[in-house]
Amino acid sequence: MTPPSKSQAKAEAKRAFLIEQATACLAEKGYANVSLRDIAKESGVSLGILHYYFASKEDLLLAVIASYKERLIDELEREVVTAPLDSWLPALVTVLGRSLQEDRKLHRLWYDLQAQALYTPVFLEQVHRIRARLHDLIVRMLRRLQTERQAPLAMDENAASSIVYSLIDGMILQSLLDEDKPAAEALALFQFAVQHFLASLFTLDQK
Amino acid sequence: MTPPSKSQAKAEAKRAFLIEQATACLAEKGYANVSLRDIAKESGVSLGILHYYFASKEDLLLAVIASYKERLIDELEREVVTAPLDSWLPALVTVLGRSLQEDRKLHRLWYDLQAQALYTPVFLEQVHRIRARLHDLIVRMLRRLQTERQAPLAMDENAASSIVYSLIDGMILQSLLDEDKPAAEALALFQFAVQHFLASLFTLDQK
DNA sequence: CTCGTTTTTGGACGATCGTCCAATTTTTGA
DNA sequence: TCAAAAATTGGACGATCGTCCAAAAACGAG
Secondary structure (H helix, E strand, O other): OOOOHHHHHHHHHHHHHHHHHHHHHHHHHOHHHOOHHHHHHHHOOOHHHHHHHOOOHHHHHHHHHHHHOHHHHHHHHHHHHHOOOOOHHHHHHHHHHHHHHHOHHHHHHHHHHHHHHOOOHHHHHHHHHHHHHHHHHHHHHHHHHHHHHOOOOOOOHHHHHHHHHHHHHHHHHHHHHOOOOOHHHHHHHHHHHHHHHHHHOOOOOOO | OOOOHHHHHHHHHHHHHHHHHHHHHHHHHOHHHOOHHHHHHHHOOOHHHHHHHOOOHHHHHHHHHHHHOHHHHHHHHHHHHHOOOOOHHHHHHHHHHHHHHHOHHHHHHHHHHHHHHOOOHHHHHHHHHHHHHHHHHHHHHHHHHHHHHOOOOOOOHHHHHHHHHHHHHHHHHHHHHOOOOOHHHHHHHHHHHHHHHHHHOOOOOOO
């Protein structure tokens, strides 16, 4: 093995650990209210460590964004690819709904980071990367839908995926904002909207 | 007139002016990166003035949120209420599209403030107030659509408005994030999505 | 004009921020 | 085993933050 492989792996692991802790800290307090000292304390290390593994605060935040949605995206992709042919869509909606309830703070962080990216160009690039993956996921889902229904979409593929993405994004944000609304109700509305809208993509709109 | 009416009016005007300047400053730099000194300098007043008219920074921000979307909402409501009966929907979509191009920084600020509200309960209340007005606007629009088409919605009224809101919200955010995409293209997609989706609200989804 | 009130100023205050570094401890490799 | 390298510490540094206040300036009523 190469000389630096052992230590490099160790360093990578620690970096990953710090990114994870930073993500948790950010999810709890939000971008505008979190400090490196918060993250250091939460991670059980000293302040200097953060600058040992990350060149700057911006660097750390970039790493957080880059590694952030991997888990959810991976889970969704697995669902799209491996679910049984006759029940993958309900399964997908179920996964989304579960995440909507269990990962609320992570979704909240995601909107926070997207808003920040609108002011910080270097963040915007990473955000685009994640959104591109989700768009790609939706496109594949739409193709699968077309195959199953043996019917073409009533519109351009990219337009359809953009619209589906926007709808899901907007509904997750709404669910986050309506914190007091019963979770079951929000979930039902969410699932109904996705189902209804996917169906509507196959029917032409007669003005 | 009551004794304090003259001076009160003057003070109110100054308050409104400061809120306006603070809004511009926030729209430019974002919540996380703006300071009271920025706002004071931009307004051409000293730092102490801000604490003379607003109890705290939080107070000022609350006032900004409260007065923020009034202009757009008023314009939309006027459009819904006063537009000619046969062309109000295209007119509404046009207004939204124009705002999407001209008020980009204000829309950006709106997402920033919503994200902040997810971490600051006292902001959340104001955000809810604005969203409630927009929801109400959409409900009235849907009712008008039902009257015109002489057909009922294929779903609950509140569900429909929630979904419409989410779609528009998500598409505006997407348009903001895709800064480089040609404005005309984004606008066309936005208008198409709204039109198509409104039509789909009247058709039952089979499956 | 004059005096009490309102408005405005400019700076001080403590707290907290990101950054940085010298010194120390821990780990590693020959 | 022991010196070189990597990892970690804890605090110092200047900058900037929101807050606050005493004093000056502008204003308005009698």
